[in-house]
Amino acid sequence: MDLDKDLSLKLLEKMLLARKFEEEVYDLAKKGVVHGSVHLCIGEEATAVGTVLALDKDDYILPTHRGHGQALAKGADPKRFLAEIIAKETGLCKGRVGSMHAFDRENNNLGAQGILGAQFPISIGVSLAIKLKKLDSIVMCFFGDGTSNQGTFFESLNFADIWNLPIIFVCINNLYGMGTRYLDTCKVDVNKKAKIFSIMTETADGNDVEEIYLKTKKLVSRVKKEKRPALIECYTYRWLGHSAFDNRPYRPKEEVDKWKKMCPIKRHIEKLKKNNIKDKEINSVKDKIDKIIAEAERFALDSSYPIFDDSMEQ
Amino acid sequence: MREIMYSQALREAMSEEMRKDSNVLLIGEDVGKGYRGVFGVSTGMFEEFGESQIIDTPISENTILGTGIGTALMGMKPIVEMMFEDFIAVCFDGILNQAAKVKFMSGDQFNLNLVVRLPGGSGNGTGPHHSQCLESIFMSIPGLKIALPSNAYDAKGLLKTSINLGEPVLFFEHKKLYKTKSEVPEEEYSIPFGKGKIVKEGSDLTIVALSYMVNVAKESALELENKYGLDVEIIDPRTIVPLDINIIGDSVKKTSKLVTLEEGILRGGVGAEICSQINEKFFDYLDYPIKRIASKNMSVPMSPLLEKAMIPNKDSVINEIKEYLKL
Numbered sequence: 001m002d003l004d005k006d007l008s009l010k011l012l013e014k015m016l017l018a019r020k021f022e023e024e025v026y027d028l029a030k031k032g033v034v035h036g037s038v039h040l041c042i043g044e045e046a047t048a049v050g051t052v053l054a055l056d057k058d059d060y061i062l063p064t065h066r067g068h069g070q071a072l073a074k075g076a077d078p079k080r081f082l083a084e085i086i087a088k089e090t091g092l093c094k095g096r097v098g099s100m101h102a103f104d105r106e107n108n109n110l111g112a113q114g115i116l117g118a119q120f121p122i123s124i125g126v127s128l129a130i131k132l133k134k135l136d137s138i139v140m141c142f143f144g145d146g147t148s149n150q151g152t153f154f155e156s157l158n159f160a161d162i163w164n165l166p167i168i169f170v171c172i173n174n175l176y177g178m179g180t181r182y183l184d185t186c187k188v189d190v191n192k193k194a195k196i197f198s199i200m201t202e203t204a205d206g207n208d209v210e211e212i213y214l215k216t217k218k219l220v221s222r223v224k225k226e227k228r229p230a231l232i233e234c235y236t237y238r239w240l241g242h243s244a245f246d247n248r249p250y251r252p253k254e255e256v257d258k259w260k261k262m263c264p265i266k267r268h269i270e271k272l273k274k275n276n277i278k279d280k281e282i283n284s285v286k287d288k289i290d291k292i293i294a295e296a297e298r299f300a301l302d303s304s305y306p307i308f309d310d311s312m313e314q
Numbered sequence: 315m316r317e318i319m320y321s322q323a324l325r326e327a328m329s330e331e332m333r334k335d336s337n338v339l340l341i342g343e344d345v346g347k348g349y350r351g352v353f354g355v356s357t358g359m360f361e362e363f364g365e366s367q368i369i370d371t372p373i374s375e376n377t378i379l380g381t382g383i384g385t386a387l388m389g390m391k392p393i394v395e396m397m398f399e400d401f402i403a404v405c406f407d408g409i410l411n412q413a414a415k416v417k418f419m420s421g422d423q424f425n426l427n428l429v430v431r432l433p434g435g436s437g438n439g440t441g442p443h444h445s446q447c448l449e450s451i452f453m454s455i456p457g458l459k460i461a462l463p464s465n466a467y468d469a470k471g472l473l474k475t476s477i478n479l480g481e482p483v484l485f486f487e488h489k490k491l492y493k494t495k496s497e498v499p500e501e502e503y504s505i506p507f508g509k510g511k512i513v514k515e516g517s518d519l520t521i522v523a524l525s526y527m528v529n530v531a532k533e534s535a536l537e538l539e540n541k542y543g544l545d546v547e548i549i550d551p552r553t554i555v556p557l558d559i560n561i562i563g564d565s566v567k568k569t570s571k572l573v574t575l576e577e578g579i580l581r582g583g584v585g586a587e588i589c590s591q592i593n594e595k596f597f598d599y600l601d602y603p604i605k606r607i608a609s610k611n612m613s614v615p616m617s618p619l620l621e622k623a624m625i626p627n628k629d630s631v632i633n634e635i636k637e638y639l640k641l
């Protein structure tokens with residue numbers, strides 16, 4: 001099934017936003033403007049955009065430590081997000097926590113995780129609240145392949161199962177947990193772990209944004225209708241290091257090159273062209289994003305740093 | 315006035331708040347249909363409030379606490395019961411890195427109305443995994459509030475405040491207090507955090523005691539008065555974060571001698587913090603160095619003689635005070 005043109009362009013726009021935003025962050029990091037580490041999802045944009053765009057505004061997300069793309073797709077203001085990453089008081093969290101831990105209440109982003117696996121138990125509470133309050137929302141809980149080895153993952157699959165919670169676990173399987181291959185840490189596929197609990201599962205080509213979107217959309221409607229949890233595992237690859245300045249000696253060059261050829265943005269643009277969407281329309285999306293990033297950069301650089309005051313003490 | 319048990323006072327506090335607001339939840343292992351709380355605190359609550367407010371869980375402390383954090387993020391008012399205080403170690407990440415930090419990390423976008431109830435303390439041979447008093451560990455985590463009520467009246471008033479405080483509260487309940495009774499009015503009331511209480515007035519020596527040790531302080535004071543004519547003042551801070559240091563300081567101005575008494579271990583204990591703050595703010599009023607009385611630096615043994623040797627009791631407290639004052 002092909003998506004309608006507006007939606008296809010929207011998927012492109014959000015993937016480009018994630019890509020350009022992170023290229024900007026990477027540049028700022030190289031210039032020493034970023035105080036602290038950043039974890040970039042370049043190469044994985046389709047997993048964030050295809051899943052989050054299948055949600056409604058009233059749905060919730062808990063992003064990962066590599067969560068810029070997820071937060072932006074949910075609606076985070078690039079200006080305030082970039083300001084947060086470079087520790088400015090106009091940031092989403094007043095410049096206190098930076099790249100890895102952003103909360104964005106306005107867009108139902110309940111906070112990204114610096115502690116891998118901590119998002120699972122919290123997302124159980126969020127989805128229980130949705131159920132008790134009889135809301136028509138769901139929560140999307142993101143995690144990486146490596147994090148599926150935390151005990152909290154199994155606990156939370158069990159809670160979601162016995163309580164029939166409206167939750168979708170999204171595994172971004174980029175083959176590595178930091179520098180260690182998933183295959184060296186576990187012999188069981190992530191989605192098979194969920195199958196033990198009779199949770200609806202799906203797998204997707206993590207570099208095909210349309211496939212992810214359509215499969216997630218179907219899961220979202222099933223979760224809402226059947227009041228049962230689900231999991232989708234998307235196979236993808238991070239082009240850069242675990243953090244910005246990891247020179248990644250643990251990965252063969254051929255592997256990186258192979259995945260770069262499957263760039264999710266390039267693939268999507270090719271598909272758009274095949275569907276007779278004109279270069280002009282694609283370029284106008286690109287121009288729009290360039291403008292957004294330039295504005296975000298100006299806003300973030302011009303903002304002030306937060307100053308300590310006694311009210312911060314707890 | 316009527317007298318009720320500490321456990322009933324806790325139950326009344328939770329039930330009153332649950333009747334007012336369906337967002338108030340009790341979450342934990344065996345809190346509902348099974349044991350109704352391993353110490354019977356939630357007896358009858360499942361029958362009254364049902365499974366939309368009384369949430370029985372699997373044995374998974376990480377996710378039990380996470381359920382509290384997540385429901386609180388969504389504006390609910392969860393009360394999480396750890397079956398035993400010791401089990402909080404299983405979900406330490408949720409306490410240290412999540413609950414305590416949400417308000418600061420989110421730039422004040424979120425705050426958590428979260429209470430974690432923690433039945434602790436020893437004296438019944440329950441051994442190293444079911445007997446500890448761990449409050450001092452949590453004192454140094456910014457973002458947590460800590461209450462330790464020593465009687466039914468304070469238990470009810472402080473729990474009602476905790477449920478609506480808007481900040482994560484660790485609520486330490488001593489198991490030996492559950493069946494103790496004190497006067498509790500029929501009408502609703504609450505007790506603010508950071509406000510200590512003078513349990514007994516006196517002029518010769520101040521004892522600051524925590525939780526069950528308030529009872530030990532009372533017994534000791536009676537004997538010290540009868541045998542040695544020592545007029546002891548007893549202070550119960552009731553909450554240690556925030557800590558009402560001024561009520562202790564004002565007492566020291568009167569007595570010029572201070573003893574801290576707690577069931578947690580001596581090293582790095584709550585007494586050490588009180589001692590430091592009094593030294594910083596009220597040093598000029600002290601005639602003696604401050605004396606800390608606490609449990610010995612060891613794991614809680616099951617063996618009754620060892621257990622007795624480890625934890626302060628009336629006799630050991632009197633002996634230490636006699637030595638301290640050269641009586």
